[in-house]
Amino acid sequence: NAGVTQTPKFQVLKTGQSMTLQCAQDMNHEYMSWYRQDPGMGLRLIHYSVGAGITDQGEVPNGYNVSRSTTEDFPLRLLSAAPSQTSVYFCASRSGRGNSPLHFGNGTRLTVT
Amino acid sequence: QQQVKQSPQSLIVQKGGISIINCAYENTAFDYFPWYQQFPGKGPALLIAIRPDVSEKKEGRFTISFNKSAKQFSLHIMDSQPGDSATYFCAPSGAGSYQLTFGKGTKLSVIP
Numbered sequence: 001n002a003g004v005t006q007t008p009k010f011q012v013l014k015t016g017q018s019m020t021l022q023c024a025q026d027m028n029h030e031y032m033s034w035y036r037q038d039p040g041m042g043l044r045l046i047h048y049s050v051g052a053g054i055t056d057q058g059e060v061p062n063g064y065n066v067s068r069s070t071t072e073d074f075p076l077r078l079l080s081a082a083p084s085q086t087s088v089y090f091c092a093s094r095s096g097r098g099n100s101p102l103h104f105g106n107g108t109r110l111t112v113t
Numbered sequence: 114q115q116q117v118k119q120s121p122q123s124l125i126v127q128k129g130g131i132s133i134i135n136c137a138y139e140n141t142a143f144d145y146f147p148w149y150q151q152f153p154g155k156g157p158a159l160l161i162a163i164r165p166d167v168s169e170k171k172e173g174r175f176t177i178s179f180n181k182s183a184k185q186f187s188l189h190i191m192d193s194q195p196g197d198s199a200t201y202f203c204a205p206s207g208a209g210s211y212q213l214t215f216g217k218g219t220k221l222s223v224i225p
Contacts, residue, residue, distance in 0.1 A: 042216060058212055102213070
């Protein structure tokens with residue numbers, strides 16, 4: 001059972017480049033979300049989805065796009081990377097309602113120069 | 114944005130000692146109180162969680178204490194080991210929580 005899989009593990013971008021961070025889960029979870037983790041800031045929610053075709057913004061959505069065409073996949077797109085987007089990105093999913101545990105991937109470390 | 118305050122930011126404990134991390138929240142509708150553990154280079158993983166029908170839950174060396182009236186819950190690590198060195202996060206939530214707020218994390222270092 002793979003759980004939540006994120007690719008790539010590491011990425012270096014130049015300012016203005018675009019890229020997609022991939023996230024896939026094999027647990028049939030309806031809820032999926034993206035967080036960024038920065039030193040001293042904890043985990044901050046970027047976007048989330050409660051099912052295929054339904055997405056919404058979190059605390060820090062600017063500069064990021066998401067879509068959810070299947071239950072399994074929830075990609076995060078950076079349209080024009082900026083140095084402020086240098087961070088570690090985590091995808092997480094859960095079954096059921098808000099009072100159930102999140103399952104995290106192992107993250108993508110992104111550096112924007 | 115619901116406030117979640119976690120303390121301390123960092124903690125150094127001798128091997129065999131007790132580590133205590135606290136989390137305070139505001140939303141009285143929360144009914145799920147988890148602690149996540151994160152090792153370097155890995156994603157957070159659920160360590161232990163409690164629901165408000167009990168005031169304490171123990172799993173091995175890890176115990177959650179819950180104080181509903183004070184809107185606080187704590188993680189106690191007994192007989193702390195170097196392998197417990199990690200960052201710990203609280204993230205209280207309720208059934209209708211779609212935008213979870215995490216505490217800012219506590220970096221625990223257990224020294225031999």
